[in-house]
Structures are given as C-alpha cells and as structure tokens.
Amino acid sequence: MNYQHKPLHVKIPVPNGTYEVTLTVTAHEDITLTILSQSRRFMVQDTKMxxxxxxxFVFNVSVCDYHKKDEEFTSVDSIELDILCDGRLTAVAAVSPVNIPTIYIAGDSTVTDQPAAYPYYPSNTYCGWGQMFPRLLNTGITVENHAQSGSNTMDFMNVNFNAFKDKIKEGDFIIVEFGHNDQKVEELDAFGGYSKNLRYFVDFARSKGATPIVASPINRIIFNNDGTLLNLLGDYRNAVKAVCEEMNVPFLDLWTRTTEFFEAAGPVKAWDYFWSNGKERDYTHTNDIGGDIVSRFAADEIIKNNIEPIASLIKKDMIKVTMPEHDTLAADENSKELEHLKSIGLVNVPILEIDRDITKDLP
Known part of the structure; x- marks a missing residue:
C-alpha cells in the first residue's frame, strides 16, 4: 500500500553481529504498518492492527559492515528500523544477540537493497528481490544482502566480497545472482569468465563450510512482436544451470520463473511490476511489487531444492504467486505498444546498450 508520511525511525547502537529484535507495537487507532530494517529490508509488510x-513483531537482523563498488569501506554500528504507518502507534524495541546461520546474498541491482522516497508508492520505488526476502523467513536465520548496483561477478569478487568473506562460517549460505552486467563485459561471457567466477564463489563457500546457492538472473521485459520476451539473458541462465550441475550446487531458476510470469502478464501489464514514475519506465529493475514476486519465486525454488534449514524456516503461506491474467487491453492496443517499443529501440537492442535503464517517452 501507499504511505504518505515519513517512517518512524528507531536506531539502536550495537556492534556487528546477529540479533533477535522484538518490536512491541501498540496501535492507537486502526492502522496498517510495514517494518523495515537496515537498508530498507522488509521484516513485516502491510500488517493490519x-x-x-x-x-x-519478532525477527532477526544482521548488523554488518559493507564495501560498495567505487566507495570506501563503510562501518555499521547500529540496528536501524523504519516503521511505515498510516496512523498513530507506540513502539518499543528490545534486542538480544543470537548465534544462527546467515544467508549472504551476492548480486547486482536486481537483488540489492534499494532506497525509497516518501510519500512512498510501491509502483515507483526501485526494489531488489533480496530486500524483500527476509520477511518470508521465520526467526532462526538472518539475511545479509551485499548485492550492489552495477556489479558483475569480477567487480564483486574484487570489492564487495572483501566486506564479509572472512565472516562466512560453517552452516552459513551464499546466494549468488549475476548476469545483467557481466553480459556487457567481453571477458565475462556466459560460458567463459562468468562461469569461472561462479565456480570461485562455490569453491570459496565450501572452503568455509558454507552452502553455495546460485540463481539465474531475472529476465528483462523487452518483448518480441509475438509477445514473448527477447532472449537477452538465456545464455547466462544456461551457464548457471551447467555450473550447478557440474558442481552439484542448488540452482534457483529465476530466469525461467520471471520469463513465464512476465510473458503471462503480456507486454503492457508487465510494466506493473517494474519501476515507473508515470512518465518514464524501466525494463530491467523491478519496483516493490515486482521485487515481492521475485522474492517469492526465490523462496519457492529453495523449497523445491530442499535447502535446509532455510526451506523449513520459510513462511509457506506467504510465497504463493498467482499467475497474472494476460493484458485486458484490446489486441490492437497491445500491438500499438509493441510497435512503440520497437520504434524506440527496445527490441533487438545491442547488448552494450541494454541497460539504458530508463526508457523515455512511453505513452
């Protein structure tokens, strides 16, 4: 839902570590609230009181330093909570350290924690699926989302990974999803440098006693004239599958899941799940609505792969996804949209130009 006011911000100074947070909320009127932690990770979403x-509300939070691409190493020294609400409430937080497994996420802008503006509107807020994922988990495991916009496998290995690779311990997990930026770099072709780097992440995780998990990249919503999605990342999906089979690694096939979902939606309705401000649209990055859907796909893929204990800790009642009904617009309207996309270069776009990100002048 939309929230018109800035969130109530709660900051609790603590050292790096994993914590169980109990946020006791008293509603002074009928309300709907959302609870975010750290860099806008969803702990609770649109709950009515x-x-x-x-x-x-009880959930786990990981307080961790991070190292972003092209930025200095950043220290983090507190639990930070933001409470979005459409009414009056009182909140009291209590925290205690816990020793539980951590799910580390390595990825790019389609996975990362994206910021939001206020008033908050889910449709025009960028969202990586990694920031939606924590709300699908019961206590007993925590998430550190180190995914970074613009990263490819090589960038991440050389920069971001340094912030947490020495923290990884036996019983932890690493979910790796790249591809969107690798395909722009010649030496990171799907079955060459990209696959080599995926093997590095797998080997490193196992050397620490952790479990590696590799996900195929989500698809972009660039459509062919027949209503199917242009196959821009299929080779990277196939490369992930091949590496997972070769190294006996769990494979989360987000490329196939998102392709099926967005093709079912069609070339007009698919925009509902990607960033838009009403005048400009983005065909690569999901909004909060789309990030929600992809996080559910990731959770379902984890269950299908029987990855324990994560699978047992997923809130099963929250991961069902109803496939969208195809565009309700008349066929000629769909055709006009497709022709417009083609006219501004969104069909058969050269790979090196594919992430212009914001497509202007759409009707």
Whole structure:
C-alpha cells in the first residue's frame, strides 16, 4: 500500500553481529504498518492492527559492515528500523544477540537493497528481490544482502566480497545472482569468465563450510512482436544451470520463473511490476511489487531444492504467486505498444546498450 508520511525511525547502537529484535507495537487507532530494517529490508509488510491492539513483531537482523563498488569501506554500528504507518502507534524495541546461520546474498541491482522516497508508492520505488526476502523467513536465520548496483561477478569478487568473506562460517549460505552486467563485459561471457567466477564463489563457500546457492538472473521485459520476451539473458541462465550441475550446487531458476510470469502478464501489464514514475519506465529493475514476486519465486525454488534449514524456516503461506491474467487491453492496443517499443529501440537492442535503464517517452 501507499504511505504518505515519513517512517518512524528507531536506531539502536550495537556492534556487528546477529540479533533477535522484538518490536512491541501498540496501535492507537486502526492502522496498517510495514517494518523495515537496515537498508530498507522488509521484516513485516502491510500488517493490519486494530485500535488498542498490542502485538510483538519478532525477527532477526544482521548488523554488518559493507564495501560498495567505487566507495570506501563503510562501518555499521547500529540496528536501524523504519516503521511505515498510516496512523498513530507506540513502539518499543528490545534486542538480544543470537548465534544462527546467515544467508549472504551476492548480486547486482536486481537483488540489492534499494532506497525509497516518501510519500512512498510501491509502483515507483526501485526494489531488489533480496530486500524483500527476509520477511518470508521465520526467526532462526538472518539475511545479509551485499548485492550492489552495477556489479558483475569480477567487480564483486574484487570489492564487495572483501566486506564479509572472512565472516562466512560453517552452516552459513551464499546466494549468488549475476548476469545483467557481466553480459556487457567481453571477458565475462556466459560460458567463459562468468562461469569461472561462479565456480570461485562455490569453491570459496565450501572452503568455509558454507552452502553455495546460485540463481539465474531475472529476465528483462523487452518483448518480441509475438509477445514473448527477447532472449537477452538465456545464455547466462544456461551457464548457471551447467555450473550447478557440474558442481552439484542448488540452482534457483529465476530466469525461467520471471520469463513465464512476465510473458503471462503480456507486454503492457508487465510494466506493473517494474519501476515507473508515470512518465518514464524501466525494463530491467523491478519496483516493490515486482521485487515481492521475485522474492517469492526465490523462496519457492529453495523449497523445491530442499535447502535446509532455510526451506523449513520459510513462511509457506506467504510465497504463493498467482499467475497474472494476460493484458485486458484490446489486441490492437497491445500491438500499438509493441510497435512503440520497437520504434524506440527496445527490441533487438545491442547488448552494450541494454541497460539504458530508463526508457523515455512511453505513452
């Protein structure tokens, strides 16, 4: 839902580590609230409370330093919570350190923690699926999302990975998803440098006693004239599958899941799941609605792969995805949209130009 006001911000100074947070909320009127932690990771989403109701929200938060591409190493020394609400409430937080497994996420802008503006509108807020994922988990495991916009496998290995690779311990997990930026670099072709780097992540995780998990990149919504998606990342999906089979690694096939979903939506309705401000649209990066869908696909793929204990800790009642009905617009309207996309170069776009990101002048 939309939230018109800036969130209530709670900052609790703590050292790096993993914590169980109990946020006790008392509603002073009927409200709907969302609870975010750290860099806008979703812990609770759009939960309703009645007037005078008191409720404990319990979740795990990882406080961790990070190292972003082209930036200095950044230290983090607190739990930070943002409470979005459409009414009046009182909140009290209690924290305690816990020793539980960590899911580390390595990836690019389609996975990273994206910021938001306020008033908050889900449709025009960028969202990586990694920031939606924590709300699907019960306590007993935590998520550190180190994914970074613009990263490819090589960038991440040389920069971002340094912030947490020495922290990885036995029983932890690393989910790796790249491809969108690798395909722009000649030496990171799908079955060459890209696959080589995926093997590095797998070997490193196993050397620490952790479990590697590799996901294929989500698809972009650039359509062919027949209503199918242009196959821009298929080779990278196939490379991930090949590496996973070769090294006996769990494979989360997000490319196939997103391709099926967005083709079902069609070339007009698919935009509902990607960033837009009403005048400009983005065909690579999901909004909060799309990030929600992809996070559910990731959770379902984990269950299908029987990756424990994550699979047992997923909130099964929250991961069902209903396939969208195809565009309700008349066939000629769909045709006009497709022709417009073609006219501005969104069909058969050269790979090196594919991430212009914002497509202007759409109707």
């Amino acid at each position: 009645s007037k005078n109701e008191k409720k404990d």
